[in-house]
Amino acid sequence: MKKIYFFVIILLVSGTIYSQDNHYTMFYKSPAMLNPANTGNFEGKWRLNSTFRQQGDLNLNPYSSLFFSFDMPVFYFNRLGSFGITALNNCTAGNTLNDKSIQFSTAHFVKISKASYLHMGFGFSLVNKSLASEGLTFPNQFDNSIGLFNPVFENNENFNSYNIWYFDMCLGAMWSRITEKISTQLGFALFHYNQPNIYFFDEDSKLKPRYQFHFYALYNVSSTIFVKPKFLYANQSAASELIIGSDIGLNILDKKLKKIYAGCFVRAGFNRNTDAVLFSLGFNFSKCSFNFSYDYSFVFNNTYSNDPTFEIAVFYTLPRLTVDKRAIQCEIF
Numbered sequence: 001m002k003k004i005y006f007f008v009i010i011l012l013v014s015g016t017i018y019s020q021d022n023h024y025t026m027f028y029k030s031p032a033m034l035n036p037a038n039t040g041n042f043e044g045k046w047r048l049n050s051t052f053r054q055q056g057d058l059n060l061n062p063y064s065s066l067f068f069s070f071d072m073p074v075f076y077f078n079r080l081g082s083f084g085i086t087a088l089n090n091c092t093a094g095n096t097l098n099d100k101s102i103q104f105s106t107a108h109f110v111k112i113s114k115a116s117y118l119h120m121g122f123g124f125s126l127v128n129k130s131l132a133s134e135g136l137t138f139p140n141q142f143d144n145s146i147g148l149f150n151p152v153f154e155n156n157e158n159f160n161s162y163n164i165w166y167f168d169m170c171l172g173a174m175w176s177r178i179t180e181k182i183s184t185q186l187g188f189a190l191f192h193y194n195q196p197n198i199y200f201f202d203e204d205s206k207l208k209p210r211y212q213f214h215f216y217a218l219y220n221v222s223s224t225i226f227v228k229p230k231f232l233y234a235n236q237s238a239a240s241e242l243i244i245g246s247d248i249g250l251n252i253l254d255k256k257l258k259k260i261y262a263g264c265f266v267r268a269g270f271n272r273n274t275d276a277v278l279f280s281l282g283f284n285f286s287k288c289s290f291n292f293s294y295d296y297s298f299v300f301n302n303t304y305s306n307d308p309t310f311e312i313a314v315f316y317t318l319p320r321l322t323v324d325k326r327a328i329q330c331e332i333f
Helices: 002-013
Strands: 046-055 063-076 079-091 097-111 116-132 161-178 182-191 210-220 225-236 239-251 257-269 272-285 288-297 309-318
Touching: 097 161, 225 257, 239 272
Parallel strands: none
Antiparallel strands: 046 063, 046 309, 063 079, 079 097, 097 116, 116 161, 161 182, 182 210, 210 225, 225 239, 239 257, 257 272, 272 288, 288 309
């Protein structure tokens, strides 16, 4: 136990956190990306999930993000752990800057009381970033006759594309408690722990670490009604993000449809105004769940456009029908 507590202390005091990173409205629908300690943290044999996010006008090459994730709990020597793999693809407008990665994560669960667990996780990723000039315009491509940039003109730049690969690391710790009335999770995660170099040119440009705290609870108001308050705070260098809100839902006594819930959240930061209200809707079936969200962004001083932003998340969980714990043999006298 001393080693476990020492590991958690190291996570809490590690490093100075410094540039903005990926973020999702439905952060709780990307468990391993929220915190590697969340890998395999579910009831079932294995789980598949995917989230698609799009931001911007469909006619103007919107930003998009898509990931697929697989994770499963693993029992070894009567201990509980987990393994997961996540593939991520981010595309900027016009596919100019692309970001692809594959992350492997693992977690170990330690029972610290009758109803609570300590989760410890680790993840590492292989990341590819590429930059192409086809979707870019430069000053010498400005056409005075039409008052616009003309991509037909030669840009006279000495590059066509760049491509880099690097390894990335993350750590996380989480505490969870499950009772009949209420279930809670409280966690901390540190991403880009190794501060990889992400430069395309001959300059040193390290990716600053990102740390985030998250909280989740499921409170059964009655046998029919439940609420799910959620909280996320993330900070990376001078950029910060705060999302807080709650879902409210109904347990439905149906053979197929199990739950239906809707949520409202606000997104802001400690050093900036509230910039969006986030709406979500979800349906849980016997093995699948479908979730949708939409960001309504505010406009301040006509400097921020209300670009349409939505997400779609899908989960499939295979129930566990067998006991995987190994039996401890004893001698017969």
